[in-house]
Structures are given as C-alpha cells and as structure tokens.
Amino acid sequence: MIEKDILWHSSAHLLAHAVKELYPKTKLGIGPSIETGFYYDFDFEHKLTPENLNKIEKKMAELAAKNYPITKETLSKKDAVKLFKERGEDYKVELINELPDKEVTVYHQDSFVDLCRGPHVKSTGLMKAFKLTSIAGAYWRGDEKRPMLQRIYGVSFESKAQLDDFLEKLKEAAKRDHRVLGKELDIYSITDEWGAGLPLWHPNGGLLRHVIESYWKDLHLEEGYSLITTPHMAKLDLWETSGHWDFYRENMYSPMEIEGADYEIKPMNCPGHMLIYKSKTRSYRDLPIRWAELGTVYRYERSGVLHGLLRVRGFTQDDAHIFCSTEQLNDEILAILKLAIRILKTFGFNEYDIYLSTRPKKYVGSLDNWERATNALKKALEDLMLDYQEDPGEGVFYGPKIDIKIKDALGRAWQCSTIQVDFNLPERFEIQYMGKDNKEHRPIMIHRAIMGSLERFIGCLIEHYAGAFPLWLSPVQATILPIADRHNDYGLEVEKQLKEAGLRVSSDLRSQSVNKKIRDGQKQKIPYMLIIGDEEVEKKVLSIRDRQGKDIRNVKVDSLKKGILKLVNKKSLDLELNASV
RNA sequence: GCCGGUGUAGCUCAAUGGCAGAGCAGCCGCCUUGUAAGCGGCAGGUUGUAGGUUCGACUCCUAUCGCCGGCUCCA
Numbered sequence: 186m187i188e189k190d191i192l193w194h195s196s197a198h199l200l201a202h203a204v205k206e207l208y209p210k211t212k213l214g215i216g217p218s219i220e221t222g223f224y225y226d227f228d229f230e231h232k233l234t235p236e237n238l239n240k241i242e243k244k245m246a247e248l249a250a251k252n253y254p255i256t257k258e259t260l261s262k263k264d265a266v267k268l269f270k271e272r273g274e275d276y277k278v279e280l281i282n283e284l285p286d287k288e289v290t291v292y293h294q295d296s297f298v299d300l301c302r303g304p305h306v307k308s309t310g311l312m313k314a315f316k317l318t319s320i321a322g323a324y325w326r327g328d329e330k331r332p333m334l335q336r337i338y339g340v341s342f343e344s345k346a347q348l349d350d351f352l353e354k355l356k357e358a359a360k361r362d363h364r365v366l367g368k369e370l371d372i373y374s375i376t377d378e379w380g381a382g383l384p385l386w387h388p389n390g391g392l393l394r395h396v397i398e399s400y401w402k403d404l405h406l407e408e409g410y411s412l413i414t415t416p417h418m419a420k421l422d423l424w425e426t427s428g429h430w431d432f433y434r435e436n437m438y439s440p441m442e443i444e445g446a447d448y449e450i451k452p453m454n455c456p457g458h459m460l461i462y463k464s465k466t467r468s469y470r471d472l473p474i475r476w477a478e479l480g481t482v483y484r485y486e487r488s489g490v491l492h493g494l495l496r497v498r499g500f501t502q503d504d505a506h507i508f509c510s511t512e513q514l515n516d517e518i519l520a521i522l523k524l525a526i527r528i529l530k531t532f533g534f535n536e537y538d539i540y541l542s543t544r545p546k547k548y549v550g551s552l553d554n555w556e557r558a559t560n561a562l563k564k565a566l567e568d569l570m571l572d573y574q575e576d577p578g579e580g581v582f583y584g585p586k587i588d589i590k591i592k593d594a595l596g597r598a599w600q601c602s603t604i605q606v607d608f609n610l611p612e613r614f615e616i617q618y619m620g621k622d623n624k625e626h627r628p629i630m631i632h633r634a635i636m637g638s639l640e641r642f643i644g645c646l647i648e649h650y651a652g653a654f655p656l657w658l659s660p661v662q663a664t665i666l667p668i669a670d671r672h673n674d675y676g677l678e679v680e681k682q683l684k685e686a687g688l689r690v691s692s693d694l695r696s697q698s699v700n701k702k703i704r705d706g707q708k709q710k711i712p713y714m715l716i717i718g719d720e721e722v723e724k725k726v727l728s729i730r731d732r733q734g735k736d737i738r739n740v741k742v743d744s745l746k747k748g749i750l751k752l753v754n755k756k757s758l759d760l761e762l763n764a765s766v
Numbered sequence: 767g768c769c770g771g772u773g774u775a776g777c778u779c780a781a782u783g784g785c786a787g788a789g790c791a792g793c794c795g796c797c798u799u800g801u802a803a804g805c806g807g808c809a810g811g812u813u814g815u816a817g818g819u820u821c822g823a824c825u826c827c828u829a830u831c832g833c834c835g836g837c838u839c840c841a
Contacts (some may be wrong), residue, residue, distance in 0.1 A: 224836095232770075321836030322769020329838050333769050336836070364834095368777080377814080377832050436840085482841090487767045488832090490839065502841065588841095600841060637841040669798040696798070704802035718800055730801055 187306055187343060193218030195255065195306045196315055196341035197225045202297035203244035204337075213299065214276050214325060214334045221596060222340035226323055228276070233335050238317045241337070245315060252310030253294040257303055265289045265300065272298075276325065314348035315341035361594035363647035364493040370652050370660075370709065372643075373494065382491040382498030384640060389660040392689070394639055396658055398479055400531075400756075401503055401636070408524055410475040410505060415457025417481060421447035427456040428613055432582075436484045454480035455607075455632060458506040459614040467618040472628060473509035473517055479639070480504045494644030495599050501639045507631040508616070514557065514629055518604065519565040525589065525602045525635045526569065532646060533655060533758050538598060539571055540588045542579035549583055550608030558606040558629070559585045583609035594648040601637035601645065606630070653710040653732060657756045662749065664711045665692040666702040668718040675722045679715065679742055686746045688753070707732060712760050713749070731760045 197216035204211055204227055214226030260268065262281055268291070269277040277300045281289055292301045294309055306312065316339060323336040342348045359365070367373050372390035379385060386394060402412060421440050424430040429437065433452060440447040451457070458476050467474070481501045490496055509517050529537065541562055544555050562585055566573050573587070580586055589602035607630045610616075617625040636642035646654070656662055663683065667676040673694050683690045691711075693702045699716065706714045716728040727745060729737045748762040 235771080319835055320770055323837045324768075327838070329768070333837075335769070338836080375833095381832070484840080487839070489767065489769095489837085491833090496840075500841065603841070634841065641841055666801090668800055671798075696796090698797095698799050698804055699801065700799085701803055702801095707802055714801080716801065720800085728801080734801085736801065 187311065190218040191304055191306060192312065192341060192343070193223040194301075195309075196312050196339060197223040198255075198292065198294065198297070198299055198301070198305065199245050199248060199309055199312055199315075199341075200225045200241065200317070200337060200339060201227075201299060202248055202294060202309075203241050205297060206248070207241060207244055210273075212276055213274055214323075214336075215280070216299075222318065222338060224323075224336050224338045226325070226334040226336045228325075228332065228334050233320050233337070235320070238320065238337070242315065242317050245312075248295070249309045249312050251295070252308050254308045255292055255294045255305045257305075258291050258293060259288050260291060261288055262286075265291065268298070269300065311343070312341050313343050314345040315339055316348060316352065355595075358594045358596075361648045361651040362493075363495070363593075363644040366647050366652040367494065367644075370647075372647070372660075375493070375497075380498070381488065382486060382496070384494055384497060384499075390643070392660040393643060393654070393658060397636075397639065397643070401479070401528075402477075404524075404528070405475075405477045405505070408475075408520070410477040413458065413461060413476045413478050415451070415454055415461075415478060415480060417483075418448045418450045419456065421449050423456050423460075424449050426613055427453075427459070427610060429453060429456070436486070438483060438485055450483045451480075452482050452484045454478055454482060454502065454504045455506060455610055456614075459610055459616060462508060462616050463614060467508075467616075467628075469510065469618055469620045469626070472618060473507055473513050474628075475505060475507050477503070477505035494640045494647075495593065497638075497640050500641065502634045503636045503639065503642075504632075504634050507633070508611075508618075508628040509631070510618075510626070511557065511629060514606075514631075515561045515564060517631060518561045518606075519568055521604050521631065521633050522565045522569060522571075522587065525604070525633075526571070528635050529589070529591075529602070531756055532642075532658075533649065534591055534645075536592070537601075538590045538592075539566065539573035540576050540579075540590070541566065541573050542576040542581075542586050542588065544585060545578045545580050545582060547582050548580075549612070554608055554629075555585065558608075562587050562604070562606070581605060583607045591645045591649075593645060594651075599637075599641055599645060601642055602635045603633065603637065605632045607632050653712075655756065655758045656712050656749070656760060657753045659710075659712050660689065661691050661709065661711050662689045662753070663691075663713040663715055664706050664709075665690065665715045665717065666699055666706065667692075667694065668699045668716065670694075670696060672717045672719070672722055675725075676717050679717070679727065682742055683746055683749075686750060688746070688749055703730065713745075715745070729762070733760065735760075737762065 194217065197218065201213055201216055208229060210230050212228035214228065216223065216225030265281050266278055269281065280300060289300060290302060291298050292303060292305055317337055318340060319338045321336045322333045324333050325331040340351060342351065370389060371387050372393065373384045373386050375384050421430065429452065437452050438450050440449050479501050481499065483499045486496060486498050507517050543559055584606035586603055586605035588600050590598040590600045592598050611627050611630050617627050620626045665676040665680050667673045676692050680690050680692045703714055710732055712732055714730045716730060721727055727740045727742060729740055729745065
C-alpha cells in the first residue's frame with residue numbers, strides 16, 4: 186500500500202499537470218498533501234467554476250491512464266531558476282531563490298515538471314480514484330498582502346471503493362455538525378435579526394449551560410477558587426492602562442460615549458480582576474489568589490471567520506486569574522493543568538492536542554522570568570505525562586502558554602483550554618503584595634480558561650456526541666410515552682415522581698402511535714424512553730428503552746429513579762442502568 | 767476583511783423569463799395504538815434586502831446583507 190501523503194502529494198502534481206494541459210497560461214503556486222487529501226494553488230487567468238473541476242478531473246483520469254513514469258532530477262539552483270523562468274513560473278522561481286541548498290530537485294511526468302522535494306509514486310497510473318472537492322481562495326504564502334490564488338482541494342485513493350468510503354464518512358461527519366444539530370435539538374440559533382456571531386440560547390441550550398456552569402462553579406469553589414463578577418463595559422482609560430487599546434484594538438468594538446467619558450465593551454476579563462486585586466493591600470499570606478469568572482466578552486471577528494458556535498463575536502469565557510509568588514508558580518500551573526485535564530475528561534474529551542508556545546521575538550518581562558515560566562509549564566506537562574508539541578516563538582508577547590485543542594466533526598482543531606503566564610499586566614497595573622520581608626513584591630499572574638468559552642465548548646460537545654449528550658448533560662433525561670390515552674394519568678404520575686427526584690423528564694401525551702413517539706424521542710436523542718401500556722399501569726412498573734435501543738421491562742419507578750440518579754451523580758458517560766434495576 | 771459558492775414556507779427541497787409547489791414540522795379532527803413515521807383536513811410566502819432590465823423576474827443585471835467552503839486571524 187502506498188503511503189497516503191505520498192499518494193496525495195503525487196495527486197497534487199497530477200492535478201497541476203491536468204490544469205497546465207487545459208489552461209497553459211496558469212502559474213503554479215504550491216501543492217502539498219494535507220491531513221485529508223491535497224490541494225494545489227494556481228494563479229489562473231480566469232475564475233474557476235465548479236464545472237471546471239469536472240473537466241479537470243476528467244483530464245486527470247486521462248493523464249493517470251497514460252501511466253507516465255514520474256522521474257526525479259537534481260538541478261543546480263541556477264538551472265532550476267532558468268527552467269522555471271522559461272516556463273513563466275514566477276512563484277516557483279521565488280521559492281527556489283529562497284531555498285538554502287545549492288541544488289534542488291524537480292519531478293517530471295510527461296511534459297509536466299514541478300519543483301519538489303518528493304518522494305512520489307512511480308507513475309501516474311497508480312492514482313486510480315480521485316475527487317476534487319472544493320475551490321477556495323488562498324493568499325500566496327498565506328500573506329494577506331500578497332496575491333490571492335485559487336486553491337483546488339481534492340482527495341485520491343488507490344481504489345474507487347476507498348474513495349466512496351471516504352466520501353461516505355464525510356457525509357456522516359456532516360451530520361454531526363453542531364450547526365445542524367443545534368437546530369434539530371433546539372439548542373441555539375444565530376439570526377441576522379439579532380446580529381451575526383451572536384448566538385441566542387434556546388431553553389435546551391440554556392439548560393445545558395446551566396448544568397455546565399453549575400458544575401464549573403462548584404468545582405472551582407472546591408478547588409480553592411473564589412467567584413467574582415465584572416461588568417460588560419468599562420472606561421476606555423482602563424483599556425489604555427491594560428494595553429489592550431494599543432495591542433488589541435482591531436478586535437475591540439468602537440467606544441461609546443457616556444456623559445463625556447468613553448466606554449468600551451469588554452473583550453477580556455483580566456483588567457477587572459486587576460482592579461479587584463488593587464482594591465486593597467495584599468499580603469504574601471493571601472497568595473495564591475485564584476479568581477474565577479464566567480465572563481462574557483465581545484470581540485470583533487471579521488465576517489468571514491464566523492462559524493456557528495465555534496467562532497462567535499460574543500462569548501462567555503470560563504476565565505480565571507491566579508496571582509502567586511515565584512515559589513508558587515510550579516504548583517499553581519500543575520494544579521491548573523490537572524484541573525483542565527480533569528474537566529475535559531469529565532465531559533468525555535480524551536483526545537486533544539497540546540501545544541507549548543515559547544518566547545516570541547517581541548516580548549516583555551525578564552529573560553529570567555520567561556525561562557522560569559516556560560520551565561514551569563513544561564514541568565507540569567511532563568509531571569502529568571502528557572504528550573505535547575512545542576511551538577517555538579509562538580507565545581504571546583506577555584508570556585509563554587499551553588493551549589489545548591479539541592477537534593470538531595470534520596477534524597478541524599479548535600483551541601479551548603489555554604494557560605498563559607502574564608508578565609505584562611502586573612507591570613502595567615503595578616500590582617504588588619507585601620512580602621514576609623516587609624518589602625513590596627510583584628506577583629506573577631496566570632491567566633487561564635479551561636473550556637475556553639462556553640460557546641465553543643458546547644459546539645465541540647455537540648459534535649463529539651453527535652447530539653447524544655451524556656445523561657448528566659441531557660436537557661431532557663427521560664420522556665414518558667403512554668401507548669394509549671388511557672395510560673396518560675399513570676404517565677403523569679410517574680413524571681411527577683421523577684421530577685420530584687430532580688430529574689429532567691417530559692411526557693409525550695399526543696394521540697400518536699408509540700412508534701411515532703419513539704421515533705421522535707430518538708431523534709431528540711433522549712437517553713431514556715419510558716413506555717407505559719396496560720401491563721405497566723396494572724403492575725405499577727415501566728418499560729425502558731434507552732436511545733441505543735436497549736429494552737428493559739418490568740422496572741419499578743423507584744429503582745429507575747435511583748438508577749438514573751446514580752448515573753447522573755457520577756456524571757457517567759454511559760446509560761447502562763445498574764443490574765438491580 | 768479577501769477568493770469562490772449560495773439565499774424559495776419553521777426544516778429539507780421543486781419550479782430556468784409566463785398562475786410559487788411538495789414532504790416533514792405546526793394546527794384541527796378521526797384512530798387508541800407495544801419499541802424508529804396510523805389516516806384525513808387546514809393553515810403557512812413582499813422568493814434575504816434595495817435598485818435596474820423586461821409587456822412580464824424566484825429566474826437576467828447591479829449593489830448590499832446573511833450563510834457555506836477556504837485564506838488570513840483567534841477562545
């Protein structure tokens with residue numbers, strides 16, 4: 186079997202080959218393999234249309250069928266520049282000139298030639314099944330200021346069956362899309378009437394948030410945090426002090442004037458926390474201070490980047506700031522990371538990517554502090570034996586950070602958790618504490634969010650579970666389905682009993698067939714459907730069908746109640762009721 | 767913001783320059799049902815918005831807004 190990325194990379198060449206055959210004036214950009222296929226960037230004379238894709242696909246098939254051998258050639262940089270200049274490939278020339286080596290390699294197939302490190306499949310005939318999936322604009326070398334090229338995405342496989350399988354999986358993944366499920370499950374909506382990127386939370390979404398927020402608050406109180414609240418807007422002066430007005434303005438909304446003073450809607454919660462810190466003299470005995478806030482912030486996001494709940498303009502961060510001494514830094518970071526992993530695990534996220542971002546070129550704070558903080562982050566990751574990737578120079582100017590990213594249904598990664606050491610704000614706000622030595626010291630500040638934002642986190646949750654939330658999170662945990670109208674009274678009685686136990690229960694009293702009611706309950710992904718007919722009324726029991734299709738008969742209301750409560754209380758991720766039920 | 771696509775009923779989609787339609791959901795009625803759709807009826811629309819072309823526009827053109835896929839940027 187051919188390695189996927191080699192096959193895909195060769196397919197990108199085949200795509201470029203076909204494009205050059207059909208549109209000889211096209212200039213080539215780059216064409217790598219990616220996680221889910223390949224792409225190639227082109228500078229076309231004309232706009233591409235989806236119909237062009239069919240034509241290109243056909244040409245690719247034709248070229249593949251000819252089974253041209255793919256051959257490698259090593260050229261001096263000079264010769265390579267000459268070769269691509271003659272062919273009018275300005276972008277390739279630019280790339281060659283920037284390569285550090287004296288020699289470069291090119292690959293040939295028929296008349297087509299491309300600058301490339303390789304490796305490639307031996308001949309074009311090895312690419313048997315491919316599909317060009319989409320067209321998109323992409324800036325040359327990812328730079329907004331440079332020309333926009335037209336990018337063609339595709340996938341390819343060694344057989345038609347594999348391709349079909351892949352396309353089928355894509356279709357399945359699309360069904361998990363939180364924007365589709367968010368509507369179907371009546372969780373949230375985003376409407377132009379209110380504004381782009383500003384979600385409205387419907388009752389089911391409101392309930393989800395309530396459960397998550399309660400869990401989060403209780404857990405933070407247990408873990409030594411205090412809960413604080415800061416308002417949605419603050420004077421512009423404050424954002425000047427914090428530096429946001431200088432460094433973050435392009436993400437902030439325009440100020441509004443109130444009685445002669447300018448106010449800003451907050452894009453961050455930190456300045457408020459700084460002011461609370463400054464509200465009185467702090468002692469070393471107070472440290473570490475851990476303040477948490479479910480703080481709603483508003484950031485200007487360019488219209489093209491908005492994406493359901495995963496990228497919005499107003500969102501609630503599960504924010505917290507820790508003020509500590511240098512000596513406490515290691516322990517605090519370790520505790521935060523532990524808490525983050527614990528919370529993610531509770532929600533069923535066991536797979537994520539962790540990044541450690543280190544000092545960038547532009548930075549504030551002393552090298553000493555940077556090193557200490559970076560080591561503290563690293564040590565915490567190692568203590569917990571977490572796999573991570575280092576992103577050198579990718580830290581924020583004010584400190585190093587750990588980011589945790591969760592993937593959506595289509596494999597796109599979204600940053601949720603972030604742990605950032607901040608050397609900047611303590612300076613700017615001149616915060617301090619009195620040390621044991623009776624001298625003033627500047628605390629270290631850690632900024633952290635674990636779910637990141639409730640919006641994004643819930644979006645990820647919806648996709649992770651394809652809408653079938655764990656019992657403890659399900660907006661409706663059980664629904665009562667009487668078979669005929671004469672069973673309604675008993676149904677309502679059961680509903681009342683379960684509700685009294687604190688469970689979220691509904692009843693479907695419509696004069697509908699039980700099949701219909703089950704179908705609807707199933708579509709709403711309600712964990713348990715409680716079916717009541719003559720037998721159940723008579724014996725004062727229930728028949729339980731869980732959403733996985735499992736059927737248990739003759740269950741007493743009381744034991745069901747206990748069984749569900751037990752699962753809810755331990756935030757179980759599965760629906761298996763205890764055997765005694 | 768940029769490139770491309772797209773916008774018809776709450777949802778999914780028809781109608782290609784000539785009377786805006788279907789299924790589901792909703793409402794009303796009948797049926798009284800045993801583990802994924804019982805039957806019938808009713809109602810539902812300034813075709814995203816604003817202009818324009820035309821005897822006539824859902825359909826063609828312009829602008830604008832939203833949405834979708836990318837790019838850049840980010841929790």
